[in-house]
Amino acid sequence: MTKVLMKGNEALGEAAVRAGCRHFFGYPITPQTEIPEYLVKRLPQVGGVFVQAESEVASINMVMGAAGMGIRCMTSSSSPGISLMAEGVSYIAACELPCVIINMMRAGPGLGGILPAQSDYFQATRGHGHGDYQVIVLAPSSVQEAVDLMTLAFELAETYRNPVMVCADGMIGQMMEPVEFAGEPDALPPNEMGGDDWALGVREGRKRRIVNSLYLSPDELNEHNLKLKAKYDDIAAKETRHELYGPEGDAEGGGGYDLLLVAFGTMARICKTAIDDVRAEGLRAALFRPITLNPFPFADLRRAMDAIEGDGAVFDVEMSMGQMVYDVKLAAEGTRRIEFHGTAGGVVPSPDEVAQKIREILGAAPA
Amino acid sequence: MSKATDVLMAGFGGQGMLLAGKLLAHAAMNDGREVSWLPSYGPEMRGGTANVIVCVSPEPIGSPLITTHAALVVMNLPSLEKFEGRVRPGGVIVVNSSLVERDPARDDCVVVTVNARRVAKEAGSDRAQNLVMLGAYVGASDVIPPASIEKAIENEFSGKKARFVPGSIAAFRAGVEIGRAAAATV
Numbered sequence: 128m129t130k131v132l133m134k135g136n137e138a139l140g141e142a143a144v145r146a147g148c149r150h151f152f153g154y155p156i157t158p159q160t161e162i163p164e165y166l167v168k169r170l171p172q173v174g175g176v177f178v179q180a181e182s183e184v185a186s187i188n189m190v191m192g193a194a195g196m197g198i199r200c201m202t203s204s205s206s207p208g209i210s211l212m213a214e215g216v217s218y219i220a221a222c223e224l225p226c227v228i229i230n231m232m233r234a235g236p237g238l239g240g241i242l243p244a245q246s247d248y249f250q251a252t253r254g255h256g257h258g259d260y261q262v263i264v265l266a267p268s269s270v271q272e273a274v275d276l277m278t279l280a281f282e283l284a285e286t287y288r289n290p291v292m293v294c295a296d297g298m299i300g301q302m303m304e305p306v307e308f309a310g311e312p313d314a315l316p317p318n319e320m321g322g323d324d325w326a327l328g329v330r331e332g333r334k335r336r337i338v339n340s341l342y343l344s345p346d347e348l349n350e351h352n353l354k355l356k357a358k359y360d361d362i363a364a365k366e367t368r369h370e371l372y373g374p375e376g377d378a379e380g381g382g383g384y385d386l387l388l389v390a391f392g393t394m395a396r397i398c399k400t401a402i403d404d405v406r407a408e409g410l411r412a413a414l415f416r417p418i419t420l421n422p423f424p425f426a427d428l429r430r431a432m433d434a435i436e437g438d439g440a441v442f443d444v445e446m447s448m449g450q451m452v453y454d455v456k457l458a459a460e461g462t463r464r465i466e467f468h469g470t471a472g473g474v475v476p477s478p479d480e481v482a483q484k485i486r487e488i489l490g491a492a493p494a
Numbered sequence: 495m496s497k498a499t500d501v502l503m504a505g506f507g508g509q510g511m512l513l514a515g516k517l518l519a520h521a522a523m524n525d526g527r528e529v530s531w532l533p534s535y536g537p538e539m540r541g542g543t544a545n546v547i548v549c550v551s552p553e554p555i556g557s558p559l560i561t562t563h564a565a566l567v568v569m570n571l572p573s574l575e576k577f578e579g580r581v582r583p584g585g586v587i588v589v590n591s592s593l594v595e596r597d598p599a600r601d602d603c604v605v606v607t608v609n610a611r612r613v614a615k616e617a618g619s620d621r622a623q624n625l626v627m628l629g630a631y632v633g634a635s636d637v638i639p640p641a642s643i644e645k646a647i648e649n650e651f652s653g654k655k656a657r658f659v660p661g662s663i664a665a666f667r668a669g670v671e672i673g674r675a676a677a678a679t680v
Contacts, residue, residue, distance in 0.1 A: 130523055132516070132519055132520050132523050132529070132531070157535075158535060240536075240537075241535070241536065241537070242535075242536050297535070298532065298558070298559065301532070301533055301535045302530060302531060302532045302533075302558055303516065303519060303530070303531035303532075304529065304530050304531070304555075304558075305523045305528070305529060393559075396555075396556055396557050396558065397556070397557040397559065399556040399557070400556030400557040400560075401557075403556060473536065475559050477557075477559065477560065477561040478556070478557045478560065479561060479562075
């Protein structure tokens with residue numbers, strides 16, 4: 128395997144093809160347009176289908192139609208476009224159909240701006256559209272991880288018959304980094320996604336199948352919700368992923384830490400550099416990085432919090448006005464002091480800015 | 495040559511700074527180093543700057559976004575005005591004197607002034623001003639062996655674009671000489 132230098136958006140497109148995705152429906156929006164731009168060229172080369180829909184609303188409903196046929200498919204957009212898809216995603220989740228949605232987050236609210244942000248955390252992790260449903264949310268922090276998570280996204284979508292959202296930000300989409308595509312092209316078998324007993328298609332004498340989200344009987348709809356709830360509980364029990372950075376494998380800093388940062392995606396990388404800087408000054412900080420934003424790794428985070436020495440604090444850093452920090456507080460259950468630093472509008476905190484906040488919290492002198 | 499470093503390359507849109515940065519990132523990756531190439535993609539007024547930050551390191555890159563830089567390469571005055579204060583002491587500043595009429599105000603950096611237009615023309619490739627600038631940076635900073643960049647140029651300009659290779663490499667080499675000479679006089 129050789130490394131290639133690719134933009135995050137293009138790498139995501141290639142990763143989708145390698146995962147066996149042959150159907151893309153989307154509508155352009157900065158900062159993710161290189162995904163459809165890449166796929167419009169790439170998909171026909173592998174016998175795939177690319178459709179530029181007339182809107183995001185159409186895109187997500189095309190995804191629902193294809194997924195209902197048992198076809199591996201995806202769409203991608205950025206924040207305002209993802210908002211437009213909310214109704215469709217609710218229907219897809221209700222119908223228990225698998226699909227992958229990429230949100231290359233940009234700054235909001237409203238039309239906002241085109242620069243990176245993490246302010247769609249609530250939207251992604253709290254169900255997005257109407258009704259009691261959840262999507263699985265994966266948050267890469269490098270181009271390589273974005274590629275790796277695309278295969279996982281399709282696997283999870285098909286295992287649980289549920290929408291999976293890959294939630295990155297404009298910086299990961301626009302940045303070029305070296306990537307390796309693991310394994311052979313077509314990491315997953317194409318379009319054999321367990322559609323055997325539910326997907327629509329030619330009946331060929333079998334029993335009629337219905338993909339539906341309308342349940343007019345309250346008891347039936349209650350049953351349906353209980354079934355979905357059981358699925359989400361199962362996902363929460365099995366599929367959390369995270370990274371702990373700082374305490375392990377760090378000969379100089381030793382194993383312990385007095386401050387635990389929590390950040391995801393691009394912000395986590397910035398925190399890593401800040402942690403390297405302050406550890407060189409003898410300050411013991413570590414980072415907990417959720418890779419699955421939903422299911423959120425509550426138990427793992429709580430363990431990492433319990434390992435903070437003394438009455439040390441937790442420091443949540445986000446490119447938002449404070450969204451994941453609510454989950455961090457839920458994990459802490461009042462056992463730790465939670466500090467927060469956030470920016471919005473496409474302003475990305477620098478490592479120096481984060482390092483300075485760490486010094487302040489730890490009562491150290493400014494560098 | 496193996497320690498972590500970075501450069502901010504900036505100019506008007508179309509002056510080729512993003513491509514110059516890509517060649518550097520590509521070459522460093524092929525030399526087995528970790529790299530990141532982070533372009534500005536935000537709204538910018540006409541005549542403003544298009545810029546890219548390239549990080550090169552033996553270790554995985556933490557934050558690709560940094561606010562102070564080991565080196566700065568600028569094609570135009572707005573870029574110099576905006577970014578010269580961000581270069582760390584002892585860093586390298588490469589300025590295109592065919593468009594920038596003043597010297598950088600920094601006396602704690604290695605300053606390389608290059609008339610990119612003239613040097614590129616003399617090398618036989620008007621369009622390769624960005625590669626003159628990249629060469630001057632490589633020559634002054636020793637960030638990567640020039641041969642690695644030349645290989646990246648050959649990879650970048652393939653097929654119909656292969657005709658640009660000789661002029662591009664000549665322009666790049668002319669830049670390297672200027673960069674080396676400037677660094678040697680410090």
